[in-house]
Amino acid sequence: MNKIKLIIQREYLTRIRKRSFIVMTILGPLLMAGLMIVPVWLSLKDVDLQIIQVIDETYAFHKEFKDSPTVIYNYSDEGIVQAKADFFKYNYTSILYIPRNAYSSPSAIRLFHKKQPSQRTLNKINNTISEVMERDRIKLKFDINRDELKALKPEINVLSISLDENGEEEESSSVLNMILGFAGAILIYFFIFLYGVQVMRGVIEEKTNRIVEIIISSVKPFQLMFGKIAGIALVGLTQFLLWVVLTSLIIVGAQRVMSDSMKHKMTEQQRMEEFMPEAEIQNEAQDNNIMQDLNENLSMINFPLLLLSFIFYFMGGYLLYGALFAAIGSAVDSEADTQQFMFPITIPLILSFVMAQSVISNPDGTLAFWFSIIPLTSPIIMMVRIPFGIQISELLLSMGLLVASFIFVTWLAGRIYRTGILMYGKKSSYRELWKWLFYNN
Amino acid sequence: MSFLSVVNVSKKYDDHVALRNVSFDVPRKSIFGLLGPNGAGKTSLIRIINNITAPDEGKVTLSRNNLQENTSAYIGYLPEERGLYKKMKVGEQALYLTMLKGMDKHEAIVELRKWFDKLNLSDWWNKRVEDLSKGMAQKLQFIVTVVHKPKLLILDEPFSGFDPINTKLIKEEILKLNRKGTTVIFSTHNMESVEELCDRIALINKAQKILEGSVEEIKNNFQANKIRLSFKGNMIAFTNALWTGCELLSSSSEGNVNTVEIRLLNEVTKKNMLEAIMPHVELLSMNDVVPSMNDIFIDAVNQYKES
Structure with missing residues (x-):
């Protein structure tokens, strides 16, 4: 038994004294911490601001696109031809063009850009357009306005609970x-x-x-x-x-x-x-709710x-x-x-x-x-x-x-x-x- | 009185027989040569004596104890294929190996320091093993083999890698330990050192013991019938005169002086031989040839091959 202890001791000491062990021990946490800190740090740094000029020939989308800290929408009555011609005179990063026939052929909607907008921005634009169109179509067919419709839509977030043999319930x-x-x-x-x-x-x-x-x-x-x-x-x-x-x-x-x-x-x-x-603001509040849920779940x-x-x-x-x-x-x-x-x-x-x-x-x-x-x-x-x-x-x-x-x-x-x-x-x-x-x- | 006895030991690996029914005794306080060509089974036998592996049949007893208990403290083993942890410090390494033998730490340090001084290694205590020259690494290995004062030393080619000065130094240390009462088993291909150091030998060939005895005995047995003669006269007349009682082993001539080595066969005595040749040549000298261990080794292995 004493001999095994000696062997363990040698194996342990010679290894933790090695330079590679010390380097890895210091480098490992730096890498791991880096993985967690760098994204936060990057998000704290000023991000490119995107200014999108909206040319809406249907007049249905006015004020529908919501500004965010990184994306600002600017509504304009200019014609698309003129706007494209003036594009490089101004500091707009993109032009969102919604043609007159957008409701009948949505595929005609275009986003012209100097610099590729993020997928997130694109998704937001797509969702907003589809929401507005959906809402207008519902209104046309059933004559329900926006608030009435919203009231009809319930907030659903199914809570999953594990149930064990003893009848004990646990959220997860x-x-x-x-x-x-x-x-x-x-x-x-x-x-x-x-x-x-x-x-x-x-x-x-x-x-x-x-x-x-x-x-x-x-x-x-x-x-x-x-x-x-x-x-x-x-x-x-x-x-x-x-x-x-x-x-x-x-x-x-x-x-x-x-x-x-x-x-x-x-x-x-x-x-x-x-x-x-x-x-x-409601959205933000919902984000906070998720954080709260996470905390609750952690304790579970x-x-x-x-x-x-x-x-x-x-x-x-x-x-x-x-x-x-x-x-x-x-x-x-x-x-x-x-x-x-x-x-x-x-x-x-x-x-x-x-x-x-x-x-x-x-x-x-x-x-x-x-x-x-x-x-x-x-x-x-x-x-x-x-x-x-x-x-x-x-x-x-x-x-x-x-x-x-x-x-x-x-x-x-x-x-x-x-x-x-x-x-x-x-x-x-x-x-x-x-x-x-x-x-x- | 025998210190270590090997009794009918056999060991088989797969279809390869490493040892077949080997027996011998190593007397207390002797230096015992374990000889044999490469692949004869010496290493297998040494491993069995060290309790590293177990024999399939037979047994080894050390000073009347069966080799089953913890014998490592009584044995110092210097293997032929030996190495060290290269990245460790010299002193640390020595201490580790010594403590593995069961020695207390403080005692080990004191004894190691003594040996390091004796073999001029003291300056190297805190250096890395990989910085040692081959000779110094061999010294370090020798030290950790003997530092725990084993009763039995097993040395497998202990002098390989040493220059003549260090060989002498180590040889003297081995003899000193032996005089203090350590029994030594010594395995080597260097026959000169066998003659110089060993009291008794056992020769192993192809898994079997083919020769055992004291060095003196073995030499005398060989010497009994080998004779060197020099004479003036006709070589052909001499060989004719030898007749069938003797075998001519070698001959050379310088001017009209011929020198030959002959072996007397069967019951033929020196007197018979002299009577046969004296009428034909003028005899100048006659000596018994003392065989070297080298001759004995080669001869014994060859004879075994023929039989």
């Missing part, structure tokens, strides 16, 4: 669940790959520089293998925790810095809102369960694959020879990563069930499913199978390992690996 937000599930799955996927390959490299290193024979004259091969896997697991956990801490520090710091410019922006926005039509998710199972599958998945990677490392002489053995191991990993997307859309389906039970895919797939709520019996079955197969695979890998590490200069085949399992050492 599928968007948030999707994000959480997918984030967990991605993290586990990368962790298994990054650190599994490190285990393999470590074994190959010991084998090629021949220190392994010195070490296994002092410890059992299994102790060496297990110490290595455990040591590297701790390296992974350390890096993960440092990432979480550093990333949140950077984000908090950045928020402080940006809050000033945020305030500045807010006052600007308030000024804008004074001119904003009522409907727009069972975080302790999520976190505990994340750590469990994080470690379980890594240990299972780590043992397999160690066995591969022991069977080859250089990393170039690992291909044939890597293939069958990466298949279930990549498969579960791909499957994660269809599991998200149907988290309680047959596919989701089986892939979250089978140990080689369960660490990733189960993490996708947990935020959506899962039966404890299923979770326990999956965890139990993972532990059992981890023990079995480690035992199996240990048998390959102890023979493999002493076979120098020999290209191993599957047939040989199979025989090694039955050697009597």
Whole structure:
């Protein structure tokens, strides 16, 4: 036991002292924080203002297009020919031309632009035109005005509630669940790959520089293998925790810095809102509602369960694959020879990563069930499913199978390992690996 | 009194037999040469003695303990294929390997410092292993093999990679340890060092032991019937006179002096041989040929091949 501790200690210390570990530990949070901060920062910066000249020959769209902080509509009585001719004299970015026959042939409506407007602006224009036309057509046929029509249209937002056997109800937000599930799955996927390959490299290193024979004259091969896997697991956990801490520090710091410019922006926005039509403010209010919903949903998710199972599958998945990677490392002489053995191991990993997307859309389906039970895919797939709520019996079955197969695979890998590490200069085949399992050492 | 005994050990890998029914005893405090051509099964045997692998049949006992318990603290093993972690610091590496043998940290540091001083490695304690020259890396490996004061040292080609000065240094250290009571198993292809160091040897060829005994005994057995003669006279007359009782091994001549090596066959004595040749040539000198271990090695392996 003492010897395993020594091995774990060495594996851990030599790795976290490496320059690449330190660089990755600092660079990782910078990249992650960057991914979160840069979009916010960009949106705070002044965005190109678009001014759209509206030439409406039907006179039906007057004041229908709503200005926004980035898009301003300017209604004009000019003829289209003149407007096109004058286009470059003025600072309009586009001309929206609605011809007289727009109601009978909407495809004649055109937007001429100097610079491609954003898809969002285009969608807004399309929606507004289609709304107005729809409304006018309804009015023509049924003689109902805008407010009456609006009163008829109910606000619908179906609340999805999961109901368990005990009759307990729980609200859930599928968007948030999707994000959480997918984030967990991605993290586990990368962790298994990054650190599994490190285990393999470590074994190959010991084998090629021949220190392994010195070490296994002092410890059992299994102790060496297990110490290595455990040591590297701790390296992974350390890096993960440092990432979480550093990333949140950077984000908090950045928020402080940006809050000033945020305030500045807010006052600007308030000024804008004074001119904003009522409907727009309602829209904003709805946006705020979504944020509130999100917050409520956050409090609904069972975080302790999520976190505990994340750590469990994080470690379980890594240990299972780590043992397999160690066995591969022991069977080859250089990393170039690992291909044939890597293939069958990466298949279930990549498969579960791909499957994660269809599991998200149907988290309680047959596919989701089986892939979250089978140990080689369960660490990733189960993490996708947990935020959506899962039966404890299923979770326990999956965890139990993972532990059992981890023990079995480690035992199996240990048998390959102890023979493999002493076979120098020999290209191993599957047939040989199979025989090694039955050697009597 | 035997310190280590190997009894009827067999080991098979697949269809390849690595060891077939090998037995020998290593006396306490001796230096024992384990010899044999490449691929004879020496490494397999050494791994079994080290408890790295287990024999299929037979057993190895160390000082009356069955080799099942934790023997690593009693054995110092320097494998032929040996390496180090290149990225670690020299001192750190030495300490790690020593502690894996079960030595306490503080004691390990004290003992390592002593050895580092003795082998002129002290300045390298804080440097990286990859900066060591091959000879220095070999010294470091030797140190971690012996620092925990093992009762049994197993050295597989310990001198490879050393220059003559360091070879001498290491040889002296091995002899010193041996005088203090360490039993040494020494595996090498360098027959000169076998003659210089070993008390007893076992020769393994094609998975089987073909020769065992004290170096003296083995040499005497070989020496018994090989003779060098120089004489004046006709070479053809000499060979005719030899008749069938002797075998002519080699001959050379300088002026009218001929020098030959012969082997006496069967029951033929020196007296018989002399009576046969004296009437035909003028004998100048006669010596017994003392065979080198090199000759014995080649001879034994060749004889085995023929049989």
